[in-house]
Amino acid sequence: MAEEQDLLRPFATEPIGTRELRQVREAAVERAEEIAEEERPQASFSEFIGSSVEEDWMHSYVMADKPEFEVDLSYLEEGLSQDLFNELTADIPENYHDFLEDTVSEAHARSMRERILESVENEKKMQSWGWSGVALRLGVNMVDPAAIGISALGGAAAPLVWGNKMSRIGRIVRGAVGGATTNAAIEGYIASESVTRDEYDVLYAGVGGLLLGGGVGAISRSVGNEKEFTKAMENLLAETENAQKIEIQANAKRDLLDDKSVGAAENPYFPPVLERNLRKNTPETAEEFGELQKSESLFGLNLRIDMGNFLMQSDNPIINGLGRRLAEDAVGVRGDNVIESTADLLKTNAFKGKLARFYQTYGVEYKAWAKENNIGFFRRSQSKQRTSFGEQVADAIENPNGIHSPAVKRMAQRNAELYRDILREAKEAGVTGFENIPENLTYFTHRWNKFKFEDMRVKIGDNGVESLLRQGLLNGTTDLTEEAAAQIAKSMNIKLKSDLAGLDSGFSRLFTADSRDTLKQIMKEERFGKEEGGEFRAFTDEELDSLLGLFEQKQTGVPSRAKYRLRFDMETRYQAVNRETGVLEEFSVKDLQERDAEQVFTLYANEMSGRIALAKKGIKSESDFESLINQAKDYAANEGVGKVRQKNRKRIQKEELVARTIYSMILGRRPPKSSDPDGTYMKITRLIQDFNFIRLMNQVGFAQVAELGNAVQVGGVRGLIRVVPEFGAMIKRAKNGELTDPVLRDIEAFYGTGAERMTNQMIHRLDQLETNSPYGRGILDGVQRGVDRAKRITADISGMAPITLGLERGASRIVMQTIADMAFSNKSLSIKRMRSLGLGDDEAKLVFKYFKKHAKLEDSYLFKTKKLREINLDEWGKTAEGAQARDILGIAVARWTRRAIQQNDVGNLSLFMTSEFGKMLVQFRTFMIVSHAKQLLHNLKMRDMRAFQAMMYSSITAGLAYTAQQQIQMIGLSEKEKRKRREERLTPTEIAKASFARSSYAAFVPGAVDSILDFYGPDSAMFSYRSSGLDSNFVTGNPSYQIVFGHLGVENTLKAVTRAGLNPDIQMTKGRARSLATILAFSNALGIQNAIKISTEDLPEKSRPN
DSSP, rough: OHHHHHHHGGGGGSOOHHHHHHHHHHHHHHHHHHHHSSSOOOOOOHHHHHHHHHHHOHHHHSSSOOOOOOOOHHHHHHOOOOHHHHHHTTTHHHHHHGGGGGOHHHHHHHHHHHHHHHHHHHHHHHHHHHHHHHHHHHHHHHHHHHHHHHHHHOOOOOHHHHHHHHHHHHHHHHHHHHHHHHHHHHHHHHHHHSSSOOHHHHHHHHHHHHHHHTTTTTSSSSSHHHHHHHHHHHHHHHHHHHHHHHHHHHHHHHHOOOOOOOOGGOOTTTTOOGGOOTTHHHHHHHHHTTOOOOOOBTTTTTTOOOOOHHHHOOOOOOHHHHHHSSSSOSSOTTTTTTOOOOOHHHHHHHHHHHHHHHHHHHHHHHHHHHHHHTTHHHHHHHOOOOOOHHHHHHHHHHHSSOOOOOOHHHHHHHHHHHHHHHHHHHHHHHHHHHHHOOOTTTTOOOOOOHHHHHHHHHHHHHHHHHHHHHHHHHHOTTTTTTTHHHHHHHHHHHHHHHSSBBBSSSHHHHHOOSHHHHHHHHHHHHTTTTTTTTEEEEOOOHHHHHHHHHHHOOOSSSOTOOOOOOOTTOOOOOEEOOOTTEEEEEEEGGGGBOOOOOHHHHHHHHHHHHHHHHHTTHHHHHHHHHHHHHHHHHHHHHOOOOHHHHHEEEEHHHHHHHHHHHHHHHTTOOTTTSSOSHHHHHHHHHHHHHHHHHEEETTTTHTTTTTTHHHHHHHHHHHHHHGGGGGGHHBOOOTOBSSSHHHHHHHHHHHEEEEEEEEHHHHHEEEOTSSSSSOOSSSHHHHHHHHHHHHHHHHHSSSHHHHHHHHEEEEEEEOOHHHHHHHHHSSSOEEEEEEETOOHHHHHHHHHHHHHHHEEOOOOOOOOEEEEEEEEHHHHHHSHHHOOOOOOOHHHHHHHHHHHTOOOOOOGSSSSGGGGHHHHHHTTHHHHHHHHHIIIIIIHHHHHHHHHHHHHHHHHHHHHHHHHHHHHHHTTOOOOHHHHHHHHHOOOEEEEEHHHSTTOOOOOOOHHHHHHHHGOTTTOOOOOOOEEESSSSSSTTTTHHHHHHHHSSHHHHHHHHHHHHHOOOOOOOOOHHHHHHHHHHTTTTTTHHHHHHHHHTOSSSSSSOO
């Protein structure tokens, strides 16, 4: 018992101290020595050399006899019996039992066992030499003739060879340092044959790149390099020591807490007994998700990096099913399966539709209010005026009988109706906590503002804030005791201190609960808690029960599940001395809340659209999601056989992270890998990215024209011609803010397609990852406000906003017409395409039924088929079946439109792209990354005429846009420069290459090719046709890299400017002057760019004396 306490002590304190490390190491060595069969004498020198050559030289593996074994299907299907498993793994440490993973028969397994035991014996001989053996073995590795030969040849193979070798060398060092002879003995063979990998592979491969990267040349060149060699070895040993601390602790803890002996190791290659499951319903849940549906790539290879694909590649049926329910499949093909609706796209459609309905009225009434108050255009564009209007709307919602302007009253009524509609949707979907909430048109949702709390704490302190909250609760909730109100108020204050989001989204749920169980569940999900030792800690179940027990003390004659609800009295006042002024003042609960109706509705609609979408997919609460995650982890630990089980165990940690990331983003929350939105790091990185946008993206509209080709393939040239007469109605709005075309009006109102221009007013005021965080109040926040306004200007003058708007509306109109044609005639898409849209036989019949029931057609002037005039989607929603049909139609329209005019869904992103560093790394590359699966792989999987048309039309329109851009950019140039530019940029070959590079399906190809060609020189690029003017090279084409380190970047340009300023004999060149201009906002906007070229025309081509 004393030994266990001594060994466990390092896990209770961090960082580990020297004395603790020595104790744990000694214990680990003693344990290893106990396992060792006997003390072995030191091997002879020749035995050592022979063993090292056999284990470490490459030819040993190339020349080794590797017999092939026939596959035994019964062996693979039935797994290993416990007796056979014990026999095969005897004398082999448990960590390396997964050598059985790749065996295909019992004979194969026995052969592998013999090879491992031979390697173990070799390692034992070398281990007997201790530290002397480490140096000797490193020397043997350094003179491996095969590795030296490959290194001498150079090229891409050398780093890989030496990286693999350093993985083995590192294990030699580690084995000697740790002294755990049994474990270290087997690791040499395991690593070289790739049976297992751990954190040391990365460590030693990385150090190996420095130590041995250039082959023998690095050793023989000079004394200076010898010093580098010595330093590299010191670093290697230091890093080994650090990693050793972690491993010793982990191994000691595992050994002490694992009640299984080495001889009774768990057999992962035989089906476990179901009683071992932590949750009895795990097998049932796995069965409910049905058979695995693997996402597809090409040629049977997994060529995708998106999060949705990662989940849908899982052999864990719960993770696989969760991925299908949460994330959009970018390729859109999964065998013969219908691609079901996803929470991601259901949320996107619903949220955009809600915003569209809100802003159709808000924009009109804001202008009317400004007119009533004699506020002109420029003052109206100020956020201060817009916020004032929003606060008046909030007051009018809560007090409709008060004195308000006509515009405020109309907006308040519409806003209240939209809140009511969201409540009805939540009830119908079964979102936990909304089941019995009565409709109340005077209810304004609570949104607690972190920044207002901070201001209030400065004025009246934590005690004052908590007293105000406590009194507001007591005044609003008659059944609440003083003690319970005090605990809830304190927990709210503490949580809002620790929250990273500026506007709390969780506490608003607290006031929807109508039962004890629901209230407890929400408190648990929102991590109600208290401070202990200066740190926040969530309440335990027992503490929550105690708190709710206080709640019930004032209730008489009601059961524990009786309905009750927390309420705040918003008019509660609290008097206290303002610490800033020293004056006694009154403070209100309202002072702690966000009162801007626009901001509050946007955030509420974002969150609730996510919750409703998740509920429609069976995840009705956060507890439901947590239960699925826990069951998935349980399945990974206890279910499956052989390779499948091993794979599930290795992947589950990342699978959980990916699932939580997608889930959080659907709810509009900050992804786990994202930084603190109020932190300086995130603010700076966002400013850098936004500044890059306003200086480089002023011609991006030319690149977007390529997507017109995708729009054409939706309905063909004929389909495009059919919507041309509707172009005026596609962009024109009536006085009430609605589009005049009834089809597009329905699409916008229910699915939000094409409404971005109208709805992004508020979105630009929130964090780009929708973290529910408004602007703060620091200097950086003030700069961000200005940058966001500049971004809107760039979006307009570049053509990006209007072109996207027109393309989206046009594509959605064509899609809806195409589906109407299928409903009213025998025309149809291929079965594969219908399934990709989520339209199986049953789904298509249901959608067509309601099309025929409610849609209206009219004669076409040009074609025999009738033209869609109205859809009447509001009529569809009057029955549950009709509402389901409307959702299915919305998914089909959104999928088709968002692929044709590419928009990124949450599941289309890679996990690293959700972090600030990742976003900076791939800035302006997101379209390319997503298009790899959404365009290229999708078309290759479809392999039909529509796919061919999409690729062909995309290239044609991209080429036309590129040619037009080049012609416009030549305005203002001299005839000599124009002629030179035509020869360099407008030859048939150049136009053809640009047509491909700018097409929607080019994906990674241009960047990959130019990144490779860059090794042959800076002028060797093949695809430098980006509309931003950046390189296509993955490294030098990054805007943040380019502005600092590019060959015409700030670093080199400022040096040239400095030299020119200090030396009057040095002149500024034309290239440098134009390069310096690229760091200015809007510098590549048409007109501004031309003016810069004209103004620098007379500067010399090269720096030279006067």
